[in-house]
Amino acid sequence: MNRSLSCLALAAVAALAAAVQADPLPADMTYRPLPTQPFSDVKRMDEAAKPKVMQRQRALLESRYDLANKPVPGVMMSGGRRAVQGGVRVKLPAGMTWDKLAGMSPAEIREKNLLPEGFKPLPHAKQATGGQVFPQNQIDVIAQQEQRDLRRFDVDFDLPDHFTPEFPAPIFLTTHPELGDVSRGQALTIRNFYEMMNGIITPVQMEGLRLLLTPFPQEEFNQTEDRKVAHQSMGVACLDCHTNFHSNGAFHLTPDVRPQAARFRLDTTSLRGMFNQQIHGSKRSLRSVEDFTEFEQRTAYFNGDHVSATRKGPHLPDRTNQVAMMAQMQNIIDFPPAPKLDWRGRLNPEVATAQELAGEKVFFGKGQCSQCHVAQTSFLDNNMHDLKLERFYKVGQVSNDLVLLPDGPIKTFTLRGIKDSPPYLHDGRLLTLADTVEYFNLVLGLKLTAQEKEALNAYLLTL
Template identity: 30%
Template sequence: MIRKLSGLLVAAWIGATVSFGPSHATPAKEAPWLPDAAAYRLTLFLGNLEPIPWDQVETAWSDPYHGSEFSAGALAWLSANSDIGAEPVLDAIARRDRQALFEAATQTIAHRIEEELDRALNADDPATAQQAVQTARKLYRAFADGIGAADADAARQIGRAWLELNNSTGSAGVLGAGATPADREAMVAARTTISSYLAENYLAEDFAPRRLLTPLPETAILSGRDIDLPPSLPPGADIFDQDPLPLLVLNFEEQGIDETDLPLIAYGDMLFDSAQIFGGPARDLGIACSTCHNRSDINQRLFIPGASHQPGAVDVDGAFFNPIFNDRRDDPLDIPSLRGLRFTGPYGRDGRFASLRDFTRNVIVNEFAGAEPTPFMLDALVAYMQEFDFLPNAMLTTDGQLTEAATDAAVRGEILFNQNFEGLGDRSCASCHVPSGNFLDRQAHDIGSVAPGYSGARSGALDTPTLLGTVYTAPYFHDGSLPTLASVVDWFNDTKSLGLTEADQADLTAYLETIGAADEPYEAFDAENTPFRLAFAELTTFASTLDTLLPRRDAEHILLLVETVGADLSADASTMSNLSARPDVYALAERLNQVGAAVRAEDWDTAEASWAAFKAEAMTLEARAF
């Protein structure tokens, strides 16, 4: 996806190593970042990419980060709220000096914390002092995980110092009653604890050279110790599910078949939602197949700085997920829908994989640095993904013809869609997007939408995408460069000299919007049919494959399942609206953990007993799981 950062043991600096600890497949949301702290963390993240995207580093300081609650970027924020200038940071960026940038950015944040602490101590009233302490603590967040990972004792001492500072600022009371003065002695003592640590670790005169930029303290770097640093994405990253959540249409469900009766498919469903099949850092950050492909469709909110040029796009052949797979080209692709996958081969944006199995293995091993999947895992994943179906559309027959429900404009547009144009080589839109073939031809064509990498390059041919369901998959083209279906029609009219009038374009757009529509595109939730209930049903279905795996004594695949499902059950419990049932869900997750512990000990009788208890408790809990 991005550039250069490994989730396993990485030589990070002189003498020291850092490892990124495990996580689960359900990411946790973060509180907003202050602009200057956000710019610092983005600097660390982008500074580890190879090659470094210096334009994005500069933007990290000049513009608000993606999704920021602040309208100002770090530079404007500093100008308005601080006497500390960003000249050293800008100078390092201009010189493209990575080490100097790290030092300048680190010192800027440390100086900002000191500046706010000065304001707190010099404040004339408790409210001003408390505000300054809160701002300082929000800035300290930029270093907090590094300190916590490297020096737990110092992290606890500094944590107590922040509490003491906040409690010592005094109170104005209510309408003058109950006012308490500031305890300046306590404030000074607490501030000294914080400032001493900053001076030694984040305001050093000479920082050790960094091979990996992290918020770890300088003393930890110089110690040469192995440090387990929690994995994190930078401010602005968004790997949460799309909202509203796309509706999942599965072929077997439409035929009334229960997934629990299809253990291979159910296991593949679990793998599709499991971060465990990938390597670090994807696994450690909780990124699974379903992270990008929500419910077989597109996660249009997914965004990772340095890998995504816009939401819903990602560069899967950079070195963030797998340094060996880094092609050193900034070429993020719009995430494709996987609906109707069994009909849409060959696979990959340019159709380079004839086999879905080979494509899937490439995603796991090459793109996301996972271990070689077992044949059973590939069988399961392919079996599951081949059940993805297109969204039902009452305005379209199964052979691609409009029904009476279509508008007159769409009917006129259908004629244009099937009309040959000189600018298309005396072919029609339907020549490639064959209506009877799910609006694709399973071939690759160069339509001129990809800039050649070099003179004479034949690298612009892309696999013909289906037009089914496209109303819900904007933006369009491989790089998401066109925001609407109308803009796609306009692009073809201009670049291919089709000679369409405005009325023609409107009709052709109406046709595309009709064949790309759906009767029910999104999951429908209510007070009882909640996202947790959907997740609970899925996770217990995943677990049902233990009925097959336990008799086979298949320890490898059992452990992968219980590690995925147990962790996600516990994590998803926090989203329950029925709070009284939450402890029971935690207990249910523990049952799976007991299955895993017994399997590791090769105590199959206990594993079977724990599994039987899980099934009984899950059935009892199901009615209250919302």
């Protein structure tokens, strides 16, 4: 009996060990560890590893997507500086078609592993480390104007430029719609903001803008030895990511999830239309732009770790005298003009094309888009929704160190000016609007025809 019990105990231990080894989520800590090696050693190792890091990410992107530059003929973003990319870029499994895939059940797609890789969560270029990564155009303008370095020595931006928003983006103000774009074709920085905005905004808004352009310490950009820039850094500013209150495509990892392998990528969202939005952060459900602004400074800048923030020197903005002013500035940023829409957010049939009008019919009907993207409220519903994508893939797969877990509830993003805001979804996994149409057609089981998909895509370009 004792020998049998011993054998059973050994078998249980072996099974437990096997389960632990099979767990795709490696052991991790709630708090970020302090550095254990000299900065010079870490920098040297990171620089040596960087080519392989970027090569691996490039291979993943090329396996998932068609990365070629294929703009939609004659369609530009609102500032006229970048063409809108067209076509479905997500690659299908061999021998599969979109119609055939859409005819299969989620369970069948999951069991046969047929969900296109481009529909699965997109990993950070360096998932195990994470942190903010800026595109080259933002790095260049800040280096030139402020002599501040946003270039990391361990990782680079990973998507081709043509899949990112135009740079610099135009700026539209609710308080001065008659002025159109007030950016003068420049990126707002701490060096030029006063001259650009003097006489257009109020003293309170000007102070808010100054704070939004002032660099403060961030996890990877600061004075400490565990930074990821070559020299001690003053940090980053809010508008380093939200250039001209829009987005430059910079990405990060969500501060709200642990362990590290489960933290999902966050694509920088636009700040346009803050006045009509009551939910902020992809998953955080912060209910005012004031809450969002304060939270970002206190914890999100430091991967959600306020303990690390204390060591690096956080900016703890005063709710009344600073946060409120920052919010005042953010709340006057408008969407780009949409000349084919009326005050209700519906197409004017006198100027819209037949295909665009057909797409609007799909949007408000068979496509079910308007259930979440309500036209009268900037094409959003100020709610969070869980599409349960995990119905289509096996949870626990690992992709470049990201463990694919359920997305969970994600906020509804506005569709106003959507052609200006690639890539799409909260993590940027979809490169074009055509990709998003195919994604929702599959996930929601819409059974749209090819003609309906094309019409819906044409309609989205009018918003």
